[in-house]
Amino acid sequence: MSKLVIVVTGASSGIGLELTRILAKRGHQIYATARRPEQMKSIDGVVEILKLDVTDTSSIKNCIEHVIASEGRIDVLVNNAGFAQVGGWEEVSLDQVRAQFETNLFGALACIQAVLPHMRKAGHGRIINVTSVMSFIPAPFWGIYAASKAALDSLSESLYQELRPLGIRVTAVQPGITRTPLHNVMELPGKPVDAYTERRGRSFRATAFMERWTGSSPRFVAKQVARAATWPWFGLRRRVGVDAWLLWPLRKFSPLFVMFEGIRTFFWQDWSGLARFIVAVVLFRAALFGLIVLLL
Ligand SMILES: NC(=O)c1ccc[n+]([C@@H]2O[C@H](COP(=O)([O-])OP(=O)(O)OC[C@H]3O[C@@H](n4cnc5c(N)ncnc54)[C@H](OP(=O)(O)O)[C@@H]3O)[C@@H](O)[C@H]2O)c1
Numbered sequence: 321m322s323k324l325v326i327v328v329t330g331a332s333s334g335i336g337l338e339l340t341r342i343l344a345k346r347g348h349q350i351y352a353t354a355r356r357p358e359q360m361k362s363i364d365g366v367v368e369i370l371k372l373d374v375t376d377t378s379s380i381k382n383c384i385e386h387v388i389a390s391e392g393r394i395d396v397l398v399n400n401a402g403f404a405q406v407g408g409w410e411e412v413s414l415d416q417v418r419a420q421f422e423t424n425l426f427g428a429l430a431c432i433q434a435v436l437p438h439m440r441k442a443g444h445g446r447i448i449n450v451t452s453v454m455s456f457i458p459a460p461f462w463g464i465y466a467a468s469k470a471a472l473d474s475l476s477e478s479l480y481q482e483l484r485p486l487g488i489r490v491t492a493v494q495p496g497i498t499r500t501p502l503h504n505v506m507e508l509p510g511k512p513v514d515a516y517t518e519r520r521g522r523s524f525r526a527t528a529f530m531e532r533w534t535g536s537s538p539r540f541v542a543k544q545v546a547r548a549a550t551w552p553w554f555g556l557r558r559r560v561g562v563d564a565w566l567l568w569p570l571r572k573f574s575p576l577f578v579m580f581e582g583i584r585t586f587f588w589q590d591w592s593g594l595a596r597f598i599v600a601v602v603l604f605r606a607a608l609f610g611l612i613v614l615l616l
Contacts, residue, residue, distance in 0.1 A: 325349045325391045326549060327384070329374055329431060330401030332360050334500030335450065338542035339398065340366060343549065351387050374401045374427025384434040396549045397435045398448045399428040399472075404465045404502055406524070407509025408516040416510050417464050424468035429475065436488070445488040448548050449476045453496040453564040456571050457579075460587050461516070461523040465506075473557075480556050491548040496561030497527060499535040523587045536561040566607055 326343055330336040331352035340352040344365030353372035354360050360369050367390075372383040387394055405412065405420035428449055439445025455473040458466030476492035483490055509520075544560040559568055570579055 323348050324395040324550060325351070325387065325393055326396040326398065327351045327353060327387060327394055327431075327435070328398045328400055329353050329372060329427075331369070332356065334502060335495070335498060335538045335541050335545065336398075336400040337363075338538045339400065339545050339549075342539075342542055342546045346546075346550070348550070349391060351383075353383055372401075372431075374399075374431060375422050377430055380430050380434050384431075384438075388438055393442050394435050394438055394445065396446045396448065397431060398450070398545060398549055399431055400448075400450045400545070401427060402450065402469075402502075404462070404506035405468075406462055406465060406506050408461055408513065408520060409463055411509035411511055411513050411516060411520075412464055413510040416507065419507075420464050420468050421471070424465070425471045425475070428472055432479070436483075439488050440486055443487045446549060447476075447479070447483075447488065447490045448545060449473075449490070449492045450545065451476070451492045451494050453494055453559070453561070453567055455492075455494060457567050457583070459523065459527070459583060461520045462527070477556060489554065491554050491556060491558060493541075493545050493548055493558045493560060494564055495536065495541045495544075496559070496563035496565075496567070497530045497535045498538055498541050498561065499531055500538050503528065503531055519588050526587045530563065534563055562608065566611060569611075 326348050328336055328340050328343075328350065331340045332354035336352075340350055340363055344350045344363055347365070350366045351368055351370055352360070352363060352366050353370045355371070355373045357369045357371045362369070370383045370386060371379055373379045384394070402424045403420075405416050407416075432447055435445070435447070449472050451473040452466070452469040454462055454466035455469040458470065473492050473494070476490050480490040541560050544558060548554050548558055559565055570582060574582075
């Protein structure tokens with residue numbers, strides 16, 4: 321496979337950092353980007369670490385122009401930068417919601433708009449948008465994050481159709497819960513409401529539980545993103561992780577009330593009890609087994 325010129329956003333940690341390492345090791349021309357490049361250690365094989373804040377259009381422009389000046393082209397853009405704003409819809413300020421969309425949706429779109437003229441001119445290119453399992457299963461108290469990822473997922477689908485005739489491919493990678501710093505740095509609601517406190521807490525404990533026991537490693541997710549970025553044929557969507565593969569049929573085929581009941585049971589459960597932990601592990605394994613039988 322020839323060397324691809326690849327720009328990765330949000331390469332300072334988690335999935336983006338692992339992806340950068342994997343692609344650089346395979347010999348591609350990687351431009352890793354971060355908000356604070358000066359705080360990043362150099363990564364073997366990476367051409368350069370550049371400054372790019374997806375909410376700052378001038379930093380996007382400077383970064384893309386620099387890569388074009390150095391390489392003459394950009395083959396792949398990986399829109400990976402993102403963060404999680406959580407809390408009930410009543411509890412978050414509109415500014416918090418705007419900030420979430422500013423990074424997760426408008427930031428990705430700004431990067432897409434910056435690379436597309438060059439990809440169109442070259443007659444080929446690939447755009448990978450890292451969305452989330454939450455884009456098709458919006459969990460309670462994760463609605464703001466889920467909405468931003470669902471919007472990015474929807475953008476990916478229409479963009480896919482607009483760009484196919486021009487030789488440019490688009491893939492939305494939908495990871496399930498992954499063990500990265502995202503969960504430590506998620507922003508809490510600005511104006512908490514007492515009526516939600518207990519269920520919000522349970523919802524966060526449920527995701528922490530999932531992260532710990534069933535979460536994918538960032539390296540595993542990054543490998544799938546790397547495939548989407550480099551394989552010649554790749555479809556519009558790619559679910560990554562056991563939870564993503566289990567939840568997708570639930571969304572697609574089960575009646576809404578069954579899905580809501582499942583989500584409520586899981587997210588509003590008191591995960592501190594040992595008995596419940598055991599029940600959860602047994603249920604999870606049974607579901608996994610069922611899925612494997614279904615696929616065989
Ligand atoms: N972890 C999960 O469970 C999970 C599940 C599904 C999807 N995802 C998605 O996967 C992507 C990577 O997240 P992660 O899990 O690897 O979390 P992470 O380790 O926190 O990485 C997020 C990256 O995005 C960067 N970032 C945030 N805001 C930015 C901005 N305005 N401009 C440029 N970079 C910015 C962060 O940079 P700083 O270091 O400067 O903050 C960091 O490098 C995100 O889009 C996330 O929504 C994560």
